[in-house]
Amino acid sequence: MNGSPLLELDRLSTHYVSARGTRVVKAVDEVSLTLRAGETLGVVGESGSGKTTLALSILRLLPPGASIVSGGLRFDGEDLLAKSPTEMRRIRGKRIAMILQDPMASLNPLFTVGDQVAEPVRVHEGTGRRSARERARSLLKSVRIPAPDQRLKEYPHQMSGGMRQRIVGAIAISCEPRVLIADEPTTSLDVTIQAQYLKLLRDLQREHGLALIFITHNLGIVARMCDSVAVMYAGRVIEAGPVRKIFNAPVHPYTQALIESIPRLGSGPARLTAIDGQPPDLARLPEGCSFQPRCPKALDRCRTDVPPAFDVGAAHSARCWLASPQAPA
Amino acid sequence: MTLLEAHDLTKHFPLRGGLFRRAEGAVRAVDGVSFTIEPGRTLGVVGESGCGKSTTAKLVLKLEEPTGGEIRFDGQSLQSLDAAGLRKYRKSVQAVFQDPFASLNPRMRVGAIIAEPLVTNESLPAGEAKKRVARLLELVGLPERAATLFPHEFSGGQRQRIAIARALALSPRLVVLDEPVSALDVSIRAQILNLLVDLQRDLGLAYLFIAHDLAAVAHMSHAIAVMYLGKIVEYGPAKTVAADPKHPYTQALFAAALPAHPDETREEIILTGEVPSPINPPAGCRFHPRCPHVMPRCSVEVPPLEVALGREVACHLY
Numbered sequence: 001m002n003g004s005p006l007l008e009l010d011r012l013s014t015h016y017v018s019a020r021g022t023r024v025v026k027a028v029d030e031v032s033l034t035l036r037a038g039e040t041l042g043v044v045g046e047s048g049s050g051k052t053t054l055a056l057s058i059l060r061l062l063p064p065g066a067s068i069v070s071g072g073l074r075f076d077g078e079d080l081l082a083k084s085p086t087e088m089r090r091i092r093g094k095r096i097a098m099i100l101q102d103p104m105a106s107l108n109p110l111f112t113v114g115d116q117v118a119e120p121v122r123v124h125e126g127t128g129r130r131s132a133r134e135r136a137r138s139l140l141k142s143v144r145i146p147a148p149d150q151r152l153k154e155y156p157h158q159m160s161g162g163m164r165q166r167i168v169g170a171i172a173i174s175c176e177p178r179v180l181i182a183d184e185p186t187t188s189l190d191v192t193i194q195a196q197y198l199k200l201l202r203d204l205q206r207e208h209g210l211a212l213i214f215i216t217h218n219l220g221i222v223a224r225m226c227d228s229v230a231v232m233y234a235g236r237v238i239e240a241g242p243v244r245k246i247f248n249a250p251v252h253p254y255t256q257a258l259i260e261s262i263p264r265l266g267s268g269p270a271r272l273t274a275i276d277g278q279p280p281d282l283a284r285l286p287e288g289c290s291f292q293p294r295c296p297k298a299l300d301r302c303r304t305d306v307p308p309a310f311d312v313g314a315a316h317s318a319r320c321w322l323a324s325p326q327a328p329a
Numbered sequence: 330m331t332l333l334e335a336h337d338l339t340k341h342f343p344l345r346g347g348l349f350r351r352a353e354g355a356v357r358a359v360d361g362v363s364f365t366i367e368p369g370r371t372l373g374v375v376g377e378s379g380c381g382k383s384t385t386a387k388l389v390l391k392l393e394e395p396t397g398g399e400i401r402f403d404g405q406s407l408q409s410l411d412a413a414g415l416r417k418y419r420k421s422v423q424a425v426f427q428d429p430f431a432s433l434n435p436r437m438r439v440g441a442i443i444a445e446p447l448v449t450n451e452s453l454p455a456g457e458a459k460k461r462v463a464r465l466l467e468l469v470g471l472p473e474r475a476a477t478l479f480p481h482e483f484s485g486g487q488r489q490r491i492a493i494a495r496a497l498a499l500s501p502r503l504v505v506l507d508e509p510v511s512a513l514d515v516s517i518r519a520q521i522l523n524l525l526v527d528l529q530r531d532l533g534l535a536y537l538f539i540a541h542d543l544a545a546v547a548h549m550s551h552a553i554a555v556m557y558l559g560k561i562v563e564y565g566p567a568k569t570v571a572a573d574p575k576h577p578y579t580q581a582l583f584a585a586a587l588p589a590h591p592d593e594t595r596e597e598i599i600l601t602g603e604v605p606s607p608i609n610p611p612a613g614c615r616f617h618p619r620c621p622h623v624m625p626r627c628s629v630e631v632p633p634l635e636v637a638l639g640r641e642v643a644c645h646l647y
Contacts, residue, residue, distance in 0.1 A: 195597075223589065263522070263544040
C-alpha cells in the first residue's frame with residue numbers, strides 16, 4: 001500500500017441545482033479522498049449523506065441537474081474532469097467499474113447473461129463474438145457460478161438474488177478495472193449469501209489487485225472489509241482515517257455515536273447509545289457544522305462556523321472544532 | 330403463566346397447476362414449529378428469506394390459518410374461540426411492520442391513524458379518543474401536535490413511532506415486530522430499539538421479534554428461535570444461543586454476521602450453495618446439503634428438536 005494514489009479527490013463538490021437556480025443542494029461538499037492500488041476504502045453514511053452522489057461523481061455519471069462545481073478528480077495521474085464524454089466512456093466499465101445495490105435493476109431482463117457479461121469486453125476491447133463468449137465463461141467461473149456453460153444461455157430472472165449479484169460482479173471485473181466501486185452491494189442479500197459475496201470480492205481483489213470503494217450504511221461491512229474509512233454526514237466527510245483508528249478512537253462525536261449505537265453480539269440487553277433527532281435536510285442545512293443540532297458536545301462556535309478538516313493523527317482527520325488545536329480540552 | 334404457545338404449527342400453501350388447477354404439491358412454509366412466549370418477554374426469530382419467519386408471524390396474528398397444529402393464548406386454543414373470543418384475541422395481539430412508509434395511510438391524519446383501532450373496537454367518543462391519542466403519542470416520544478399532521482410530514486423513525494403508538498392503542502399483551510428497524514437509518518435504529526425496550530418494561534408487553542439482523546435480535550430477545558426452511562433448528566435462551574451456537578446452521582449464521590469492530594474476528598464459516606426451495610425440501614435434515622459436518626444419516630433421518638446443552642437443537646451431532 002505505497003506509491004502514489006490511484007484515485008484522488010481534492011475538495012470535490014457536487015451540487016444539485018433546481019430548474020430556476022433558486023435551490024441548491026450540496027450533495028457532495030468539498031470531499032477529499034485518496035485511494036491507493038489494492039486498497040479498500042469504505043464510505044459510510046446514512047441515506048441522504050451524499051455517498052451515492054460521490055460515487056456517481058467519480059464516474060461522472062451524474063443525473064441532470066447535478067454537476068461537479070469545484071475541486072479536483074485525478075485517476076492514475078490523469079485529470080478526469082478534463083475528459084470529454086467520449087473519453088469518459090472509455091474509462092467507465094473498463095478502468096473504473098461499479099456494482100449497484102439492486103442486481104435486478106442493473107441487469108437487462110431481455111438479454112441472456114452471456115450477452116451481458118460479454119458486452120463490456122466486446123465494446124471496450126473489440127473482441128470478437130466467439131472469444132468474448134469464452135471470456136464470459138471464464139468470468140462466470142471466477143465468480144464461482146456452477147455450470148457456467150448452462151448459465152450463459154439463461155436470463156437474469158432464472159437466477160437467485162445472490163447469483164445475479166455475482167453476475168453483476170463478473171460484468172464489473174470483465175475488463176480488469178483498477179478501481180471497483182461497490183454501492184451497497186449486499187443490502188438485498190441474505191446473511192450467509194452476503195458472507196459468500198464479501199469473500200468473493202476479497203478474493204477478486206487479491207487476484208486482480210483491485211482497489212475497492214465500498215459505499216455502505218453498514219459499519220459491520222467496513223469493519224470486515226476495509227483498510228480505511230470516510231464517514232459522511234450531510235454531504236461532507238466529517239472523519240476519515242485507517243479503519244482501526246476510527247473504531248478504536250473516533251474523534252468526531254457523530255462517528256463516536258454511530259459506533260456505539262450498533263448492537264453487538266454478546267453485549268446483552270444494555271441500552272444502546274441513541275443519536276437524538278434526525279439527519280438534516282440537505283436543502284436546509286443548519287448554520288455552522290451540520291451535525292451541531294444533534295451533537296451533545298456542541299460549542300458556541302459550532303453554531304456559526306463550518307469546521308475545516310483537522311489532522312488528528314497519521315492519515316486521520318476530523319471536521320470538528322473539538323479536534324482543533326486551539327480547542328478547549 | 331405462558332402467554333402464547335404454538336404447538337406443531339404447520340402452514341402449507343398448495344401449488345395448483347394444470348388444466349383443472351389441481352393441487353400439485355405444496356410450499357411447506359412452516360413445518361411443525363413449536364415455541365412459547367412468556368408475558369413481558371421477547372422471543373426473537375431469525376433466519377434468512379424463505380425460512381418461514383414471516384409466515385409464523387402471520388399465523389400468530391391470525392392473518393393466515395394454520396394447516397396443522399395449534400396456537401394457545403392464555404391457555405385457550407384459538408380454534409376453540411367464538412367470535413367474541415377471537416375479537417378479544419385480535420385486540421391483545423398487535424403488529425408493527427417493517428416499512429412505516431407503507432403501513433400508514435398517507436391520507437389520514439396521525440391522530441385518526443392512532444385512534445382508528447380505538448374507534449372500531451371500543452367505539453370511544455371523540456373527546457375520549459383524543460385524550461387517549463395524546464397519551465399514546467407521549468408514550469412513544471412524539472409531541473401532542475403530531476396528531477394533526479399527516480404521515481409525510483414525519484421522518485422514517487418518527488413514522489415508526491406512530492406505527493408503534495397505533496399498535497399500543499388497544500393495550501395489547503403481545504406485539505409482533507416484523508423487522509421493525511430494517512428500513513430505518515442507522516442513527517435512528519438505536520432510538521427505536523431503546524423505545525421498544527422501555528415500553529416492554531413499563532407496559533409488561535411480550536414481543537415476537539422477527540429480524541435478519543442477528544446482533545439486534547440477540548440484543549432485544551430473551552429467547553431465540555433459529556429457523557431454516559420452515560423448521561426451528563435451534564431454540565433456547567438468547568444468551569446461550571448467541572454466545573455458543575450449536576447447530577451448524579446457527580454457527581454459520583452467527584459467523585456470517587458482520588463484526589461490530591475490525592478486531593472482532595470470528596471463525597469464518599462460509600456456506601456453499603443457497604437455501605433450497607421449500608416446495609421440495611431436501612430429505613432428512615433440511616440443512617444437510619450445505620452442512621460442513623454432514624454425516625450419512627443426515628440425508629435420511631430428520632433430526633428431532635431435542636434438549637442438549639441448555640437449549641433445544643435439531644441436529645444429529647448432539
